[in-house]
Amino acid sequence: MAGIRIDMKAGADFDGFRHALRVLVRDGVAPEDVVFAAEGAQDLFGAPVSGEAPPVALPRVVTRLIADVVCHRDHERYGLLYRLVWRVLKGERALLDVASDPLVYRLQRMQQEVRRDIHHMHGFLRFRRVALEEGEAEGFRAEEKERFVAYFEPKHFTLLAAAPFFTERFANMAWSILTPDGSLHWDGKELVEGPPARRDPAVAGDGFEDGWRTYYAATFNPARANPKLMAQHMPRRYWADMPEVAAIPELISSAPSRVREMIAREAAASPRRTPEKALQKMRDDRPKSLAELNAVIAASEPLVLGAMLGATRAVLGEGPTDAEIVFVGEQPGDQEDREGRPFVGPAGQLLDRALAEAGLDRRSLYLTNAVKHFKFEMRGKRRIHQKPSLSEVKHYRWWLMAELEFLSPRLVVALGGTAALALSGRQVSVTKMRGRQEFPPFAGFLTVHPSYLLRLPDAEAKAGAYRAFVDDLRQVRELAGERREAA
């Protein structure tokens, strides 16, 4: 077949290449018989490829490679790509796996260069703030009525390929990126392409640009100066539009003397300071009383997930601070959250009754919860209790343990598995472990949570479980008595 010449549009002509590729494959044109005229060759005669041809099925890695390599500035890029595609279609489906093949090697290097250029653009492009023009402010919130402009000279035709990065992170800003190959304008909603541009010396930086230079200079460590390594990572071609590089010559030239000075300088005596008081104060900074701890808890935000949805408050422990027995429940419920007191809902009322039957006076006990906030899910207008997760329980564990340290009770009673988890730091089965326990450093006792009794459907089972619960509480009373006598 006679030679075919295909004119490509300037820049990364992905669509043009795809169209040409389909036609060439349809017509079975071998790579030797086609010349792609990329930029710089447009004055030659070209034979436009005509008609529509069906899509060509290619492995995804190949299409990905094409998308990258068309951005390369090498004039031979389309021809090389077509040679690759030809071989892939002629039986070498896995050609890209063979990185040692000279053609693959060359194309993958080009791909890498393009990707690196995109990466450089993401890193080294600098915006400058300019005043908004008339009419542009529409659609932006008052504090966002500012506009940013960047001028950048990419090594390859990477402007469009690099753009999603900027639209994602600067979605609510108005900005323009100008390059010698074309420009992009973003108004917060839409990305518009524009003509090539030149560096505009009239656009100046603001105070934050000076601040950035200050930062850049201060974060440099002269004792590690290595300008070669810097230039390797930050190629000079990008320097013209980076405000911080103005600081570089001075930083490099002064580095040796700064280091000599640091090494030569004798360690100077410090001004007389007496830090003992400050250090003591620092050590005393932890909450020093239960009241102080409770103030910290009350001021904290809920750490449970559901609680973010509605207004909840920390429900603190309640009871005499010299109580011999501390009861630890799971977490406040709906009613507890409303009233700000522990164990006042249905489960709390059941607990009151059982305590009385077991001969324990609630007013002599300290009642608290493992988790201090109500975790719930909205179902219609009702807030439905949700079991706190492992990490939520552990988040609150620090507070519970600090609380117990202030109380130092003779006995700690865990009501249910969550309380036992919080007290012991690990999962505990209530049915298997019910009874006496150690919750170091405290002597403990594990029984069910009263809400468990409420949930039993069968009246007979309920009555039995209630009797067992009261029995447990009697044991708790006896155990506390034993420990009092032992002490």
Add this chain to the structure above:
Amino acid sequence: MDEKLATKLGILADAAKYDVSCASSGAPKRKAGKNGLGATAPSGICHAFTPDGRCVSLLKILLTNYCLFDCAYCINRRSSNVPRARFSVEEVVRLTLEFYKRNYIEGLFLSSGIARSPDRTMEEMMRVAKTLRRVHGFHGYIHLKAIPEASPWLIEEAGRYADRLSINLELASGASLKTLAPEKNDRTITHAMGQMHERILEARDERRRFSPAGQSTQVIVGADDVKDAAIIRRSARLYGDYALKRVYYSAFSPIPEASVLLPAKAPPLRRENRLYQADWLMRFYGFSADEVADSGEDGMLALDVDPKLAWALKNRERFPVDVNLAEREMLLRVPGLGQRAVERILTSRRHRKLRLDDLARLTAGLKRALPFLVTPDHRPVSLIDRLDLRQRLAEPAQQMSLF
């Protein structure tokens, strides 16, 4: 930006620069919606490089350099004469946002001296992160330095706003810590690392947010007499026990306000480099801590050759290996072959028998690898047994000199 703020920025950036970590990697992919600002790039982005060749990715500053601690290696210790400054929460927030909008940074790396108390300081750092996230819808990267001496619940809350938390071990041995950083305590530090590790794992299981990019730490090299082997074994334990993302090694560098406890001299940069290479061998090349630690002499890594080459020279009986037959594990141990080169060799050789000129396209380190490799057209029998192989492959000793 007024002059006062600029002065503070100068002081508090200078004070923060001895923390080498500046990575913005590992965060889950996310981007701001209409009312927010910022996004993350999972592998991180460097926005500039300073003349020390190091990457500037985050705005790395201290909240304040007033400090109650007196750690000999630190420029901000309470007995140092450096100028002091302190940012307000709002100032840090503003600097972060304005720098971010100009595409100078990926986000914020906030650390602090212990001013007033660990709790107050930690709380204020946490408030910076929280304000950025909640008030300004900031989706960029946030790395917070956790203060192990602070109350544990503050770390619990900080983890909800930060992408990465870190605590610096600073000195690899508890004994050095005692002499050089009297207010610090090895157990307090590892305990806090353990707490963060547990929370990170649970959060991952429960699909909630807690320091999603993990935790890292820094060890200073050359301020005490701890040997490389001990540092490497300590690192291996840190990776194992707390699943740290990174252990950073920082060559102790002279500071303007030196302590009498420490010698003022140029930082041991090559030693630092060797430790990083050793660290890589453990994390990506299948070497055990002992293999790496024992590759040198007297507990110190060789300075003239990298630890992988040092290991190969000590284990010559395991070479040469056949490029077309050897398993991945062994290819990874060939000096000069990087991880990516090994992967390329493995995929290429399924389709072709690899010869020398093929290899030259698969790795840039062929020259170093030659004595250890066999291909159909290359057999280095005499080379591998040469007594002067080490001299032939070693880097010239003066290469890393300062200027």
